[in-house]
Structure formats: C-alpha cells, structure tokens
Amino acid sequence: MKMTGAEAIVKCLEEQGVEVIFGFPGGVIIDLFDELEKSSVTNVLVRHEQAAVHAADAYGRVKGEVGVALVTSGPGATNTVTGIASAYCDSIPMVVFTGQVPTGLIGNDAFQEVDIVGITRPCTKHNYLVKDPNELVSIIREAFYIARTGRPGPVLIDLPKDVVISKVNFPEPTPVKMQTYRPTYEPHPGQIAKACKEILKAKRPVLYIGGGVIASDSNEELTELATKLNIPTTMTLMGLGGFPGTHKLSMGMLGMHGTYFANMAVSKCDLLIAVGSRFDDRVTGKIADFAPHAKIIHIDIDPTSISKNVKVDIPIVADCKYALTAMNRWLDVQKDFNGKEQEEKLGPWLDEINDWKRKHPLGYVEEGDIIKPQFVVQKLHEMTNGEAIISTEVGQNQMWAAQFYHFNNPRHFLTSGGLGVMGYGFPAAIGAQMAAPDKTVIDIAGDGSIQMNIQELATSRQYKCPVKIAILNNGYLGMVRQWQELFYDKRYAGTDLSVGPDFVKLAEAYGAVGLRATKVSEVEPVIKEALATDNTVIMDFVIAREEGVYPMVPAGKATTEMLLS
Amino acid sequence: MKHTISVLLQNKPGVLSRVTGLFSGRGFNIESLSVAETLDVGVSCLTLVTRGPDEIIEQITKQLHKLIDVIKVVDVGDSEFVEREMALIRVKAESHTRAEVLRIIDIFRGKVVDVSPKSYAVEITGPRSKIKAVIDILKPIGIQEIVRTGTIAMARAKKS
Numbered sequence A: 001m002k003m004t005g006a007e008a009i010v011k012c013l014e015e016q017g018v019e020v021i022f023g024f025p026g027g028v029i030i031d032l033f034d035e036l037e038k039s040s041v042t043n044v045l046v047r048h049e050q051a052a053v054h055a056a057d058a059y060g061r062v063k064g065e066v067g068v069a070l071v072t073s074g075p076g077a078t079n080t081v082t083g084i085a086s087a088y089c090d091s092i093p094m095v096v097f098t099g100q101v102p103t104g105l106i107g108n109d110a111f112q113e114v115d116i117v118g119i120t121r122p123c124t125k126h127n128y129l130v131k132d133p134n135e136l137v138s139i140i141r142e143a144f145y146i147a148r149t150g151r152p153g154p155v156l157i158d159l160p161k162d163v164v165i166s167k168v169n170f171p172e173p174t175p176v177k178m179q180t181y182r183p184t185y186e187p188h189p190g191q192i193a194k195a196c197k198e199i200l201k202a203k204r205p206v207l208y209i210g211g212g213v214i215a216s217d218s219n220e221e222l223t224e225l226a227t228k229l230n231i232p233t234t235m236t237l238m239g240l241g242g243f244p245g246t247h248k249l250s251m252g253m254l255g256m257h258g259t260y261f262a263n264m265a266v267s268k269c270d271l272l273i274a275v276g277s278r279f280d281d282r283v284t285g286k287i288a289d290f291a292p293h294a295k296i297i298h299i300d301i302d303p304t305s306i307s308k309n310v311k312v313d314i315p316i317v318a319d320c321k322y323a324l325t326a327m328n329r330w331l332d333v334q335k336d337f338n339g340k341e342q343e344e345k346l347g348p349w350l351d352e353i354n355d356w357k358r359k360h361p362l363g364y365v366e367e368g369d370i371i372k373p374q375f376v377v378q379k380l381h382e383m384t385n386g387e388a389i390i391s392t393e394v395g396q397n398q399m400w401a402a403q404f405y406h407f408n409n410p411r412h413f414l415t416s417g418g419l420g421v422m423g424y425g426f427p428a429a430i431g432a433q434m435a436a437p438d439k440t441v442i443d444i445a446g447d448g449s450i451q452m453n454i455q456e457l458a459t460s461r462q463y464k465c466p467v468k469i470a471i472l473n474n475g476y477l478g479m480v481r482q483w484q485e486l487f488y489d490k491r492y493a494g495t496d497l498s499v500g501p502d503f504v505k506l507a508e509a510y511g512a513v514g515l516r517a518t519k520v521s522e523v524e525p526v527i528k529e530a531l532a533t534d535n536t537v538i539m540d541f542v543i544a545r546e547e548g549v550y551p552m553v554p555a556g557k558a559t560t561e562m563l564l565s
Numbered sequence B: 001m002k003h004t005i006s007v008l009l010q011n012k013p014g015v016l017s018r019v020t021g022l023f024s025g026r027g028f029n030i031e032s033l034s035v036a037e038t039l040d041v042g043v044s045c046l047t048l049v050t051r052g053p054d055e056i057i058e059q060i061t062k063q064l065h066k067l068i069d070v071i072k073v074v075d076v077g078d079s080e081f082v083e084r085e086m087a088l089i090r091v092k093a094e095s096h097t098r099a100e101v102l103r104i105i106d107i108f109r110g111k112v113v114d115v116s117p118k119s120y121a122v123e124i125t126g127p128r129s130k131i132k133a134v135i136d137i138l139k140p141i142g143i144q145e146i147v148r149t150g151t152i153a154m155a156r157a158k159k160s
C-alpha cells in the first residue's frame, strides 16, 4: 500500500496507540501537521519547543507510555535539546520527530538546517536521519520499540521534507526484532538465590530504590519484598512513589537533601540493596564513605550502571519487576523462612533508625506570620490527600516538594532529576494533565524557574488544563543563594530576583487565575480556592526569603556530614 | 593496562561517531583505531587500543555494547591474539646511507615501496613494538614522513 510519508507517520502513531503529541510547526513540517489535523491524534500546540519535550516527558511518565514531540528543523530542533537531555538522564521513554531540510540540501548550510542527529547523539538512546522513504515506517516502529524497552530513553527521528511528502510503503506491522539490541529482562537465577541468602543473613539491611522501580512498574513487588522482610527503604529523587512514603519502613529520600535517618541508615547498614538506582553523586556524596560497611546488591536493567561508581558485590542485570518477583518467589518457598523471626532479628536495627527519626525528623522553624515553604507543601499534601500529581521546577522548591509531599503512589512525582532543568515543572504539569484529565496536577515552582517556561500559560489555557502552579516565591535563585550563604560568605552574586513580575497580574493577562498569600493565615484559603477553580491558577506564596533546605550534605562530603539547620 | 578491543558494528552513517563520541564524552582514551568492512558489507570491524584500569575497561566494553548499532564487543586480550600494524616511512637515503637503510629494512622484513634520489619510502608490518623498533633505528638517519594504520587484531584459533 502506497501513501505519503506524512500519512504513514500518522498511521504509525495510531498503531503505537499515541493519542496526544506536543508540537510546534515550521516550514519543513507543515505537511505532517496538516495530516495530523485529519487524524485521531491531538496535537497540543506549545509556545516553545522545550516545553513540548518536557510535556511529552511527563505525559509518558504519567501514562507509562512513550511521549511524543514534533517540531520543525533548525531552531525548532535545537530548542528540544534540553528536554531531550533531561529525558535521557531520567530514562524517560520518548520519541521526538524533527523536521529537516530536503535530503538534497543536507550539508549545504541550507536555511534552518542543523545536524540535529549529530547534536543529540550523546543525549538520546538512539537517533535516526530518515534518508530512504521506504525505511520510514520500519524506523518509526524501531524507534518506539527502543524508547520503551530495556532502560527507556528518548529516540529522535529527523525527517527531511522530501521524505515526508514522498510516496512510501506501509508494510504490515510485525514484532520488532533487532540483532544488535536485546535488553536482558530475566535475572540470572543463581544471582537471585545469592542475593536472597545475603539478605537473610543481613542484620542491618537497607533498600535503596530509584527511578527503575517506577519505570518497570514494580512498586508492588518492591513493597512486597520490603514488608515481607521488614527492610527499611529509602528512595532517590526519581524513586519517590516507588514505595509508600507514609509507610513505617519508609525513610524518605536519601542523599544531599535526604533525611538524617536515611543517610545515617545507609552509612551504618551491612547490606545495601540497590533497586533501579544508579549511585548518582547527589546520592552518594563522597564515594569512599558511602555505605562503607555494606555488601552491595544491585539490580538494574542497564549493565553500564552496575559497578560504575561503586563496586557491587552481587550484580543482577534484569528488569526490576522480574528480579523482585523472582526474589519474592524464592523467599516464598524457603521452608525455614519465618517472618516473625526476621522481624525480631531486624528489631534492633529498626529501633536505631526510629531513634534517629525521633531525634532529627524533617522539620522547620515557624516564624509568626511569615510563610514557610515547607508549610505550604505540607498544606498542599494535606488538602489533596496526598493524591495529586506533583511536578516541580528545580532548586529549593524541588527539594521541599520531595521532602514534604510524602508520595504514596508511583508516577505521581515529576521532576527533572538527572539534568535538573529549571523550567521543567510547568510544561510537565500540562503534559500530566493531558494524560490524567481528572487528576489534580500541581507544579511546585520557584519564582526563578517558573519564568523559564511561563509562556506555557497560553498552552495551559488553550487546552483547558486546570493546572495549579504553587510558586514558592523567595525573590531569589534560592538554591544557589543557599550555597552562597553557606560557602561564599553570603555574597549573593547573580541570584537576586527581587525584581520579578506580578505573578497574579501575569496569570490574569493570560486569562488564568492569580492568587497571592503573604501570611500564614492566607495559605489555606488560597489553596482551597485554587483547588476549587476549574482553570489554570497561579498561587503566589511570598515566603521567607532566606529559608534553607535541610538537611544538607555539602557537595563532595560524606553523607553523614549533614548540616541540619 | 593496554587493551585491544574489537567491535563489530553495523556499517551505517554516523556509527563511527557514536563510538568516538562515547570515548570523548566519557573521557576514555583511544590510542589507535582502525575500521573496515568485514566479509558482510553490512558489518564493519573496528579495532581500538585503549589504556586504563580494569574497571574503566569494563565500563568501556559495556558502554560500547550499549550502543544500538554495536553487534559484538570483544576484549581481544582476554585470549591469545595476533596484532598487526602497518607503517609507511619515508626515510632520507643519500648515497652514503642508501645501503644501510636497505639493510635495516631487510632485517625487519620491510619493503621499499617508493624510490627517489634522496629517499626511500618503506612499508613495515608487525606488532606495535616492531614498528617502534624500526622507527627508533631509522630516526638517526632521518625520517621525513610517517603514516601509520591503527592496530588490527584477531584472536588465535583454539589449538585442539
């Protein structure tokens, strides 16, 4: 069957179950937008290509599917790079289509030509320039397959204009089989047995879980393992929601702004079970002092993550879901395993952790009328029953969200973890709302970050997304200011944002709703009104200007060297 | 430690830059690199020589394997192997040194591939160490130009 390239692309999208894409057009890609308009696929017209990619990222995360973005050549393509790099760091499944000048012009410095395949090579899982129209369909199928399998990630497809308008074949779909790409899903049974035996021997085990648990939808298997064995569990930023944050075994987040008890537990544990996490420097601090007494078990689908930063004793290359299931089943058939005994054995360890919890809980100091950001996040948690989808910007706002909104469910916390992109949160919230129209979606934002993609207020309004933005407005690039306060003698070079927009008026200018709280008593009414409003809302919380995020492990220090206030 | 790694990859545009980009992006070093197609024109064989502690070499091989276009990665040094490199060397050869140059080349089983009144271009093949030895000996006579291939390597067949 012959059809145009554009028709074939749209047919491929439908075949992949794509319902929503995020796009921004331009000269070389008009044909494809034209074709999309006739199809069942909704194009969400963003106001900046970076936002398209972040929105696709969040859409994919919330739905557990591949997010899709579509942009034009040249500047359209280069504007996607930050979003792609963020998705790559966070292992988010995504396909990005970029327009390209006609094949005959490639390499001639044509108008709006860039080598986007070259530019994105180091920040995509894979990428393609489609030169032969007859490869178009198979490339798209392969791209979706690569994006969603193994360790997920973004894949880019560059589409020269002539390919989009030429006549192409549309072969019947067959399962994608690649000679050179075969991720390992099943764990090695020997390694599973070894790991389980080690776990049963441990007196002070800790589960340290990351985004892999979310990506593989293995939160239930993980919770089963943790509760069966009574193992205290800590989450990375990307792992929040992979284990219920309000569970008694939860120690919250670990690392640079992790809880005191999580960091202490890791430093004192005799066995660290890493599941879908990758020993990032924000987690480990000074590597030599990270979990110094522990044997390490590491489950990850990506072999390059294993023993990259920290030497692992028992590596398990597998999908977390398969590995955790295998461990649970192995334990089920152990005749001499007794849950009661296990609980007793770990009793002293849990007592020690609970002691740390009592001594140094997460907290903050109230200051009369002045709004504390932690209080705002606590209120948001309380007033949404902990069930909202929360996206964040980057900086203090992100850390307060991670610390004080205790996520019980996976795919409810959206943040640019690995790359730390300011400007991620708002487009992500729009993507999330498109994926889950009935959910409350809140972007916990900073006054700096929100301005990086504030133009998306128009998108949010156009597609009737009742997204709520909670700006923790400190008039600073707060996280950088905090470093300056602590390590640069309070020289606040380049971090003062005291000249900012009036966010309430700004919201109104876009036809959204703007609300402001300047004292503690106004916080609850503002949140209440926002949650009751069926429109995009900015809540401008004017907070204590110089509030810090604590605990804090200074960069390069051991995670036990925490500043507590 | 020096390692010779052999990589089979799909013969497609951009594949080589995926490999070299991996090395530059992650700060791995490449001492030499050579690529050519195999019997199957769709598949290239790339041989690269790198140096580093075992953990880094392990990362390198895993990272190479992770590239979608890579079919197979073998650290050739894990078993017995033969390696070869070729050099074309233009060496000064004036009346009083012409005979000596020929003698040296002969000892190393090299070949003269181009002759001019004042120089010889010679071809030398062998393991890296041999190429180095020839260069060291010819240097005092006067080397005008050198072009070298990267190392290529092949595991020896099992002996039984």
Ligand SMILES: Cc1ncc(C[n+]2csc(CCOP(=O)(O)OP(=O)(O)O)c2C)c(N)n1
Pocket (backbone or CB within 6 Å): A393, A394, A395, A396, A397, A398, A420, A421, A422, A445, A446, A447, A448, A449, A450, A472, A474, A476, A477, A478, A479, A480
């Ligand atoms: C695009 C981008 N530029 C710069 C940074 C460095 N950076 C990290 S946090 C931060 C401050 C963010 O300020 P704001 O959004 O007001 O958040 P706050 O820390 O005050 O909550 C900056 C500049 C970044 N992460 N991303």
Ligand SMILES: [Mg+2]
Pocket (backbone or CB within 6 Å): A446, A447, A448, A472, A473, A474, A475, A476, A477, A478
């Ligand atoms: Mg700020």
